[in-house]
Amino acid sequence: MIAxxxxxxxxxxxxxxxxxxxxxxxxxxxxALEAAPTDGVTTVTEKEFWSxxxxxxxxxxxxxxxxxxxxxxxxxxxxxxxGREIAALKEPGELRILFTGDSFVYGDFVNDDQxxxxxxxxxxxxxxxxxxxxxxxxxxxxITEEAALIDRGLRLSPDLVILMFGENDVGDLxxxxxxxxxxxxxxxxxxxxxxxFYPLLRRTALWNFALSIRATKQARARAGEPIGGTLMLxxxxxxxxxxxxxxxxxxxxxxxxxxxxxxxxxxxxxTTLVVDGGRLLKSAGGGRP
Numbered sequence: 001m002i003a004x005x006x007x008x009x010x011x012x013x014x015x016x017x018x019x020x021x022x023x024x025x026x027x028x029x030x031x032a033l034e035a036a037p038t039d040g041v042t043t044v045t046e047k048e049f050w051s052x053x054x055x056x057x058x059x060x061x062x063x064x065x066x067x068x069x070x071x072x073x074x075x076x077x078x079x080x081x082x083g084r085e086i087a088a089l090k091e092p093g094e095l096r097i098l099f100t101g102d103s104f105v106y107g108d109f110v111n112d113d114q115x116x117x118x119x120x121x122x123x124x125x126x127x128x129x130x131x132x133x134x135x136x137x138x139x140x141x142x143i144t145e146e147a148a149l150i151d152r153g154l155r156l157s158p159d160l161v162i163l164m165f166g167e168n169d170v171g172d173l174x175x176x177x178x179x180x181x182x183x184x185x186x187x188x189x190x191x192x193x194x195x196x197f198y199p200l201l202r203r204t205a206l207w208n209f210a211l212s213i214r215a216t217k218q219a220r221a222r223a224g225e226p227i228g229g230t231l232m233l234x235x236x237x238x239x240x241x242x243x244x245x246x247x248x249x250x251x252x253x254x255x256x257x258x259x260x261x262x263x264x265x266x267x268x269x270x271t272t273l274v275v276d277g278g279r280l281l282k283s284a285g286g287g288r289p
Contacts, residue, residue, distance in 0.1 A: 027206050036209035037065040041074050042202060043182055046190040053152045054080020055138055055182070066212065070109040082135045083112055090157045097133045098153045100146045101164030105137030116164070134158070142172040145179045162260045
């Protein structure tokens with residue numbers, strides 16, 4: 001009996017050692033071939049989600065190498081937003097803009113100072129004094145996630161909210177919500193066993209390689225999904241837009257805050273809304289003739 005147990009133990013250790021050795025070799029190959037990064041930008045944990053308004057884990061300073069040809073510097077501030085530090089309380093005389101959208105606003109594959117919010121801030125400060133633009137962009141987001149980002153960002157007391165919206169975001173309304181997927185990820189990162197090993201795993205090439213494979217599969221699956229005709233997409237956009245206006249109004253009943261929608265779709269040239277208590281006070285824009 002003892003000899004049998006010893007054999008099982010030796011076999012188990014041998015298998016575990018072989019698996020560990022294989023993982024070490026695979027990690028080394030991925031690093032040598034630069035097939036996967038060893039670090040990346042992460043979203044908030046469950047604890048951080050309830051303590052900061054942004055959706056990115058605070059205090060990150062990384063070189064994002066998802067595409068080895070386009071390495072770029074990403075910094076997140078203490079509030080969970082990309083870019084330089086900003087105070088939670090607005091300074092007297094400061095004009096604060098909350099700029100949200102998908103990866104075009106977040107700034108995929110460009111340095112912090114090259115993102116749209118950073119460029120907008122520089123241009124405005126060249127003409128006005130003391131303007132701060134908060135980068136509330138989130139990759140793979142659509143208007144539903146952006147509404148949630150705006151809701152969370154209202155605690156920063158913005159004077160203006162800009163939501164940049166592309167035609168592809170309309171089709172993305174039919175897929176699983178990115179906001180729900182992030183919530184699932186937060187719970188997983190906060191629970192055993194992933195919560196224990198996550199700080200180490202996220203800095204390995206194997207982990208990031210697996211994430212890139214999953215992202216590629218999800219992108220291919222979405223590319224094959226029908227998104228309907230222009231009429232259906234327009235109706236979906238208008239319904240979502242109306243829902244967002246009502247949602248914003250519930251939180252903005254105490255003051256009028258301009259909400260600017262920048263729509264890049266070929267059926268909408270742009271819409272500017274001023275919301276007060278859920279009522280549409282002003283609208284400008286139009287569709288393609």
